[in-house]
Amino acid sequence: MVEEKKEIKIPEEKKELKFPEEAKKQPSPFENLKEPYKSFYESHGVQLISINFPPSPSLLMKLYDKLIKGVFDANEYFQILDNEDEESFQ
Secondary structure: OOOOOOOOOOOHHHHOOOOOHHHHHOOOOOOOOOOOHHHHHHHHHHHHHHOOOOOOHHHHHHHHHHHHHOOOOHHHOOOOOEEOOOOEEO
16 A cells, blocks of 8 residues: 655745744854854854853853863862772762
């Protein structure tokens, strides 16, 4: 038995996403970045947004500088402990 294909019609008003006017007018906090930070954000901005990176140019510049200089100082703020009782990390 061959199934008949049904055409789904999307109303015109639903084809284009609409945003509140305030959202359209707000400039990006990363709009005025200078090189090399601007290139870094253009290359990795989507990744940063997906992990909910704060929209702060100063934090973006700190992140870039730490990655370029190889400063991996996370162990100064937290540590991973091996929990042998539960076979897990904490």
